[in-house]
Amino acid sequence: MKQIFSKITAGLLAAVLLLCTLSGCVRRTAEKPSFRVMTSFYPVYIMAVNITNGIDGVQVSDMAGQQTGCLHDYQLQSSDMQALSSADLFIINGAGMESFMTKVTDQLPKLTVLDSSTNVPRITDETGEVNPHMWVSISSYIIQVQNIAAGLAKADHTHAVQYQKNSDVYLKKLENLRTRMHTALDPLPNRNIITFHEAFPYFAKEFDLNIVQTVQREPDSQPSAKELAESIRLIRSSGVKAVFAEPQYEQSAAKIIAQESGASMYSLDPAATGSNDVNAYLDAMEKNMQTLQRALR
Template sequence: MFSKLVKLLLIAVVSSAMLTGCGQSKVSNTQDPTTAGQKKNITIVTSFYPMYISTINVTKGIPGVEVVNMTKPQTGCLHDYQLTPEDLKTLEKANAFVINGAGMEAFLDKTIQQQPQLKIIDASKNLELLKDETGEENPHVWVSVSNAILQVQNIAEQLAVVDTQNAAQYKSNAAEYVKKLEALRDTMHKSLDGTKNKDIITFHEAFPYFAKEFKLNIVSVIEREPGSEPSPAELAATINTIKESHIKALFAEPQYSSKAAQTIAQETGAKVYTLDPVVTGEAKPDAYDAYIRVMENNLKILQEALQ
C-alpha cells in the first residue's frame, strides 16, 4: 500500500513538471519580439540643432523611434567642437547619427574610429557647396531654405535604408514637411525678390547660401571666424566699405557677441540688426516648426532693414 502511494506521488510530480515546462515555453514564444512581429526601437542621434529639427520632422509620429540631439542647446556651429565622454555614451546607444556634413563636424573622424558600426546619415550628400576666396567649402547649407529641403529629403532617404520597417513613413513625413518649407520659401521670395537694396554686411560666413537664394549681395563679413575679434585693420576696412557703399544695415547673430558690429555702427551710422542662422535652440520634441518660425522672423527683420 505504501509503495503504491509513493508511485502515485512520483507520477503527479513528474506530470506537474512537464505541464509547467510547457507553460513556460509558450509564454517565452509569445514575448519574443521576432515571433510576435514587433518593431524594434530605433535611437537616432543628431549632431546639432538644425539637424535635430529636420530629423524630428522626418520621424514624426513613428512609434519606437527616438531622436536625441547630441550637443547642448547653446552650442553654435561645430567648427571647433570637441567630443566629450558624454557624447560618446550618447552615440553608443544610437542606431544612426544624423550630421550636416560638408565639413561641419570636424570631429567625425574620431567618432567613426570609436564607433565603426554607427550608421552615418549625411544630410548634405550630393549638395552643391559654395567656396570662399581661399577655396574652403562653406558648410552652412541649411540656412538656404532650398538646401534645407534637400537635407530633409536626404535624411529621409538614408534613414529608410537603415530602418526599412519605417521607410514609407520617413518618406511620407519628409514630403509633408517639405510642403511647409516650400510655402516658406515662396513667401520669402515674394517679399525679398523685389527689394532694390541688396547689399548687406553679415557677422560671419553663415549666410552665403541664404544670400545666393534670395539674390542678396554680401559686401563684407565682420568676423570670418566665429568668436575671433576682427583686427583694427579689418575694422577700418569694413568701416570704409560701409561709408563708400552707403550701407545702412549690419547683421549680427544671436549666438555671438555683437561688440564689433556695434563699434562699426557707431563709426558709420549704420544700424545693427540680428539674423538667426537657426543654429541653436532647445531640442524639444515639439520643435517641429522652429526653423520656419526663425526664418519668418528673419524675413521681418530683412524687410525692415532693406526697405
C-alpha cells in the same frame, strides 16, 4: 467600531490609488526605443524630429545640444562617444562641419552615418575651403530633409512609410515658405549687406544678396581696431545701409560699426540654436524675412 474604521480606511486608500492611476502618478517603466537616432547638432536635429514626429519607438537625440551653435572646434566628450555607441544611426550635416568624424568612424566603425549634405551644391571661399552652413539656405535645407527622410527609411524599414508622410508634410511647409520669402525679398531695392560670420553665403545666394564684407569669419573671434575702422570706411564708401549680427554671438562689434558708420544694425538668425520646437527653423526664417523687409526697403 474598529471594523468600520478599517473599512473606511481601506476604501479611501483604494480611491487614492485609483485617482493616482488615472492621473498618471503611478510610476511606469518607459518604453525602450526600437530605433535610436543621434544628430550632430541643432539644425540637423530639427530636420530629424520633423521627419520622426509622432512615430512610436523612434528616439532622436542631439549630441551637441540645442545651444551649442555651429560645431567650430567642437571637442568630442567621452559621453558623446558613449551615446553614439548605442545609436542605430548618426545624422550629420556634412561638408566638413563635423571635423571630428575621423575619430568617430575610427572608434565606432560599425556606426551607420547619414550625411545630409549629399547633392547639395557647395560654396567655397577664396582658399577653396567648403562652407558647411548650407542649411541656412532654405533650398539646401530642403535637399537635406529629403536626404534624411530617405536615409531613415533605408535604415529603419519598419517606419519607412511614416518617415515619408512626415517629410512630405514638412517639405510642403518649407516650399510654401520659400515661395513667400522670394515674393517678399526679390523686389527689395537694396541688396548689399555686412555680416559677422560665415553662416550666410548660402542664404545670400538663394535670395540674391551681396555680402560686401564678413567682419568676423569665426564667431568666437573679435575684430581688431584696424578691422573695425576698415569696416566703417567700407560701409561709408559703399553705401551699405544694414549690418547684420547673429543672436547666438556677441554683438558689441556690430554695434560699434553701425554707430560709427551710420548704418542700421539688425539681427539675422542662422537657426544654429533654438528651442525644441518642430517649427523652429520655419519660425527663424519667417523672422529673417520680416527683418530683411525692414532693413533693405
